[in-house]
Amino acid sequence: MKLASYNNGRRDGQLMLVSRDLTQAVAVPAIAHTMQQLLDAWALLKPQLQELYDALNAGQMDNAVAFDQSKCLSPLPRAYQWADGSAYVNHVELVRKARGAEMPETFWTDPLVYQGGSDSFIAPTADIEMASEDWGIDFESEIAVVTDDVPMGVSADNAGEHIKLLMLVNDVSLRNLIPGELAKGFGFFQSKPSSSFSPVAITPDELGDKWQDSKVHLPLVTHLNNDLFGRPNAGVDMTFNFSQLVAHVAKSRPLGAGAIIGSGTISNYDRSAGSSCLAEKRMLEIIADGKASTPFMRFGDKVRIEMFDDNNVSIFGAIDQSVVKYPS
Structure with missing residues (x-):
């Protein structure tokens, strides 16, 4: 998986799932709002996130947006x-x-x-x-x-x-x-x-x-x-x-x-x-x-x-x- 944190005006940013080719991204608030939140429950949340990642790379996420590196904080x-x-x-x-x-x-x-x-x-x-x-x-x-x-x-x-x-x-x-x-x-x-x-x-x-x-x-x-x-x-x-x-x-x-x-x-x-x-x-x-x-x-x-x-x-x-x- 590839992950990023978008600048949403908050200190820890918004967790984003990013496609393998770095062209698409999608927020996943139903799973985790921030990278730290994901890491705190990695074993539980990773399988759910993997399903969405596979769908994102297959072009099956209707709410995906173009990935913009300029919006990224450090992960x-x-x-x-x-x-x-x-x-x-x-x-x-x-x-x-x-x-x-x-x-x-x-x-x-x-x-x-x-x-x-x-x-x-x-x-x-x-x-x-x-x-x-x-x-x-x-x-x-x-x-x-x-x-x-x-x-x-x-x-x-x-x-x-x-x-x-x-x-x-x-x-x-x-x-x-x-x-x-x-x-x-x-x-x-x-x-x-x-x-x-x-x-x-x-x-x-x-x-x-x-x-x-x-x-x-x-x-x-x-x-x-x-x-x-x-x-x-x-x-x-x-x-x-x-x-x-x-x-x-x-x-x-x-x-x-x-x-x-x-x-x-x-x-x-x-x-x-x-x-x-x-x-x-x-x-x-x-x-x-x-x-x-x-x-x-x-x-x-x-x-x-x-x-x-x-x-x-x-x-x-x-x-x-x-x-x-x-x-x-």
């Missing part, structure tokens, strides 16, 4: 939990290498995760409002999963059963604020503002054989100011799969339905695929030339993040955003 406009990992350890290794820092061996066996703010996500086509370009504004193209209720201590072997939805992510980062925060030894806060998610969330079965081993085996395509920036394959060089990430996050706490777990910046050892954030490209420039030549984002810059199937059809819709000055 979960706010969430009880947003934890972002760093599953592509070669990306971490590269960043540390550029600043001459050794990487602990435990990074290859124990996932890195930070807890992000989840009270307000940016809509996928809304502007990214920032007060200053001096903060080092960066995008991070990622994938995230959404879970149902996950028990504390779930094993990696069983954690995959709790993954109900997949989304794309732009994990907005403020690179020039990160060093000062990390130096305090207490992690990210100001340097990780609101993130944004794809217009559509999908059930893993929508990917067919591209969803294997709790990984998405497709390129994630990023454009910066309409130029291709990178298309690394999300299924390649992912050290920790989503089941492992979910189990890691749930080691010492249960997760409530609607918890979002991110992959971290998608990165391949094959650098010909490009990058999924400006920081990685800058690190490669430092290693090659001794200095970074690519600037961070400035007001007016645009980023577009999207994933396509083998027929070049968009799967999740596009995160398509501009950076603008925050109106003080």
Whole structure:
């Protein structure tokens, strides 16, 4: 199934069922009004929703309307939990290498995760409002999963059963604020503002054989100011799969339905695929030339993040955003 949340003037939006080809949509208030309401009773409501989804794709829903991505909020406009990992350890290794820092061996066996703010996500086509370009504004193209209720201590072997939805992510980062925060030894806060998610969330079965081993085996395509920036394959060089990430996050706490777990910046050892954030490209420039030549984002810059199937059809819709000055 494919699902979205339309902006209806309320914080959590209106749950919409979206056709596989992203052309049609229909509200389903008789089943659930919001995405969170659906996730809270997923096992009960999914079979009912599946029947309507099949009818929608067969052109049998008379109340269907044209799907409009500009009306979409992030699928979960706010969430009880947003934890972002760093599953592509070669990306971490590269960043540390550029600043001459050794990487602990435990990074290859124990996932890195930070807890992000989840009270307000940016809509996928809304502007990214920032007060200053001096903060080092960066995008991070990622994938995230959404879970149902996950028990504390779930094993990696069983954690995959709790993954109900997949989304794309732009994990907005403020690179020039990160060093000062990390130096305090207490992690990210100001340097990780609101993130944004794809217009559509999908059930893993929508990917067919591209969803294997709790990984998405497709390129994630990023454009910066309409130029291709990178298309690394999300299924390649992912050290920790989503089941492992979910189990890691749930080691010492249960997760409530609607918890979002991110992959971290998608990165391949094959650098010909490009990058999924400006920081990685800058690190490669430092290693090659001794200095970074690519600037961070400035007001007016645009980023577009999207994933396509083998027929070049968009799967999740596009995160398509501009950076603008925050109106003080």
